[in-house]
Amino acid sequence: MSVDLDQLTGADSWAGVRAVVAGFGVAGFASTDNLNHLGAEVVALDVRRDPELEEKAELLGVLGADVRLGDGVADVLPEGIDLLVVSPGWRPDAPLVAQAHERGVPVWGEVELAWRLRHPDRLAPWLVVTGERGRGTAVRMLDAILRADGRRSVAAGNVGLSLVEVVMDPEPYDVIAVDVSSQQLHHTRSMRAESAAVMGLGHDMGAGHPGWHRSEQEWLADTAKVYHHVEKACVYDDADERTRRMVEEADVVEGARAIGTTFAMPAVGMVGLVEEIVADRAFIEQRTTSAAELCTVDDLASQEPEFVAAALVAAALARAHGVSRTAVRDGLRGFGRD
Missing domain, CATH: 3.40.1190.10 (Mur-like, catalytic domain)
Known part of the structure; x- marks a missing residue:
């Protein structure tokens, strides 16, 4: 299924969109939560692992998001992805970002996502x-x-x-x-x-x-x-x-x-x-x-x-x-x- 991200807003269903959210802080949690709410299939990644993040991950997991925490989870961009949303902590030369560019996958930050939503x-x-x-x-x-x-x-x-x-x-x-x-x-x-x-x-x-x-x-x-x-x-x-x-x-x-x-x-x-x-x-x-x-x-x-x-x-x-x-x-x- 071909997805035209440029046509989607916060008023639309995002069903059929496969998104990866890199970084599970405040912005990453909000991005994951709202994309999931709009119907997108969301994988959230964060190399950190602490009780607060695990609690949030469990909550969004119940709602249907796939949250992966810990070492190595952000080494490889999953296949079949339509969109990568990154937090400011992810440098432009980070492996996940580089892989997205190589595959022609759009890379947005929270600001871009919010504007589109x-x-x-x-x-x-x-x-x-x-x-x-x-x-x-x-x-x-x-x-x-x-x-x-x-x-x-x-x-x-x-x-x-x-x-x-x-x-x-x-x-x-x-x-x-x-x-x-x-x-x-x-x-x-x-x-x-x-x-x-x-x-x-x-x-x-x-x-x-x-x-x-x-x-x-x-x-x-x-x-x-x-x-x-x-x-x-x-x-x-x-x-x-x-x-x-x-x-x-x-x-x-x-x-x-x-x-x-x-x-x-x-x-x-x-x-x-x-x-x-x-x-x-x-x-x-x-x-x-x-x-x-x-x-x-x-x-x-x-x-x-x-x-x-x-x-x-x-x-x-x-x-x-x-x-x-x-x-x-x-x-x-x-x-x-x-």
Whole structure:
């Protein structure tokens, strides 16, 4: 039976699809559970073996999934597979991934799978942040701002809930704040964020995953995927030439804007600092001649540079989504003070 994965969504039956999920952590469990629920034949693999994983494996085994744990289970890709879903821990040169490429089997990460599983009637926009430092804080701040504006929002990806779990929720969200790594973006090709940001690159190539990317060029290329087909705003760090170049080279939807963030006085099209004021000079009608106050640095729970940078990114993404200045202030004031 030939399976056209490109035609399937979370509203369809996945019966006839044979999928392998490599990695049985939070994302792997959600991927296995939901693909199994949709009718796919799922084999989940993880070289780790501990009581928590074994308990989850037993649960999904009762529901019909085939979960294999322990040494050697991931050495050989099973025959007749239509799809390989990998966690970020699986490098591009891992034997299982290499075997999939040799056989022409699609390799997706959780981000790609979640995007494909969206229900056609529940297509909540994604506001996506990547980078090496501060992205988790920015995404949680963004979620707080969106909630302050009355949106049903959720933080997902590397913070909050699994993306697959979020898109399969029968109660639709208004908007999803997404934290993704360059490792996750490596296996992502379909995602089209409403708006996206790259922040905190520094010089730590794939921080936390040393050796994952084969070169700085590949790391930056994977990171830049977050801007692919962005609809509204590409938010970048004005102090980092690499992020500006990513935006300049991005293939975006016509009309999408480049929005810079800066610790300095913002130019037109930027969100930045006017002395101690977080100022919007990108999303107001009078931006050619003035800026609008969003909040003050004293409103933030911390004045550490990484925290302030996250606030600028969260504010820019929220404003691009149409959130009020008041909600930006209220969301940022309340964040981190619990």
